[in-house]
Amino acid sequence: MKWLEIQVTTSQEAEEAVTGILYDLGAGGVVIKNPNDVKELAQTSEWDYFDPSLLEEGEEVKISAYFLITTDITDKVNFLKERIWELKSFGINVGNVKVEVSEVDEEDWADSWKKYYKPLKVGKRIVVRPLWEEYSPKEGEIVIDLDPGMAFGTGTHETTKMCLQFLEDIVKPGAIVFDVGCGSGILSIAASKLGASYVYGADVDEMAVKIARENVKLNGLENVEIFQSDLLKNFRGKADVIVANIIADAIIRLIPDVLPHLKEEGLFLASGIIKDRFEEVKERAEEFFEIIDMKEEKEWLSILMKKKG
Numbered sequence: 032m033k034w035l036e037i038q039v040t041t042s043q044e045a046e047e048a049v050t051g052i053l054y055d056l057g058a059g060g061v062v063i064k065n066p067n068d069v070k071e072l073a074q075t076s077e078w079d080y081f082d083p084s085l086l087e088e089g090e091e092v093k094i095s096a097y098f099l100i101t102t103d104i105t106d107k108v109n110f111l112k113e114r115i116w117e118l119k120s121f122g123i124n125v126g127n128v129k130v131e132v133s134e135v136d137e138e139d140w141a142d143s144w145k146k147y148y149k150p151l152k153v154g155k156r157i158v159v160r161p162l163w164e165e166y167s168p169k170e171g172e173i174v175i176d177l178d179p180g181m182a183f184g185t186g187t188h189e190t191t192k193m194c195l196q197f198l199e200d201i202v203k204p205g206a207i208v209f210d211v212g213c214g215s216g217i218l219s220i221a222a223s224k225l226g227a228s229y230v231y232g233a234d235v236d237e238m239a240v241k242i243a244r245e246n247v248k249l250n251g252l253e254n255v256e257i258f259q260s261d262l263l264k265n266f267r268g269k270a271d272v273i274v275a276n277i278i279a280d281a282i283i284r285l286i287p288d289v290l291p292h293l294k295e296e297g298l299f300l301a302s303g304i305i306k307d308r309f310e311e312v313k314e315r316a317e318e319f320f321e322i323i324d325m326k327e328e329k330e331w332l333s334i335l336m337k338k339k340g
């Protein structure tokens with residue numbers, strides 16, 4: 032299968048914002064090559080082998096986004112350039128920006144991020160282990176085996192990390208958990224390993240459903256069911272915890288449907304909210320929920336809510 036790649040070379044400072052723009056444009060996948068992440072990983076990790084050539088790269092970040100070949104790429108590139116120009120006008124140093132478009136085979140990019148992806152400890156107990164890496168768990172650790180393929184959810188993104196940290200605290204033994212927008216299945220798998228009695232995870236994207244199912248199998252879990260759904264449409268029953276790590280627009284659309292699917296004392300964890308959109312999400316959420324906790328990393332927010340008293 033052929034894809035169109037838009038590769039943006041930009042500064043460290045603009046990485047998050049440019050990545051957000053590429054996701055907004057509907058990228059089917061985004062691969063970020065940030066030499067600083069690799070350097071940090073090399074210093075802090077305990078892995079036996081590290082490809083030294085990865086340390087030789089400079090400071091510039093390369094963000095590659097992949098689009099179906101049918102996409103009108105000229106419109107996307109023009110929109111991207113305008114938005115980058117806007118960032119500049121807000122005083123963000125975007126560096127020496129380069130935007131390049133090329134045609135690539137799926138196999139070429141679907142695997143290219145793997146060398147940047149190593150076992151990752153998130154929160155107090157969870158370790159996300161890419162399928163191709165060895166890891167010996169320490170006492171008390173919960174290991175999630177994962178091959179995210181082209182689905183979102185490696186555990187490295189702030190929004191996923193914050194969800195995992197929250198789940199560690201809120202998933203009680205025997206809980207029923209709904210994972211809306213499950214991507215690679217990472218949060219569903221985490222919920223199951225944290226003691227949930229049953230987990231339902233769904234994604235609108237067929238590819239994500241397939242990948243999540245494979246990851247559930249890989250982890251040998253029998254209490255996680257993955258299916259296709261637009262938000263909560265195909266979910267039945269009520270949950271103790273509903274987690275949704277999607278973009279702000281989807282969260283706003285989802286909010287009114289959450290309450291009928293939540294048990295009386297249930298918790299709703301909404302993530303993937305870019306700070307600029309917080310007020311909008313909060314206003315809608317507070318019609319139904321009380322915000323009881325929040326986490327913030329870089330420009331992202333995760334909000335924990337319970338039914339209004």
Ligand SMILES: C[S@@+](CC[C@H](N)C(=O)[O-])C[C@H]1O[C@@H](n2cnc3c(N)ncnc32)[C@H](O)[C@@H]1O
Pocket residue numbers: 182183184185186190191194211212213214215216217218233234235236239260261262276277278281303
């Ligand atoms: C940011 S990713 C989160 C993946 C994973 N849950 C994680 O935390 O890493 C958002 C996921 O939501 C899915 N998604 C977007 N809109 C959706 C919708 N309307 N209904 C269900 N899933 C949706 C996307 O396909 C994507 O897999």
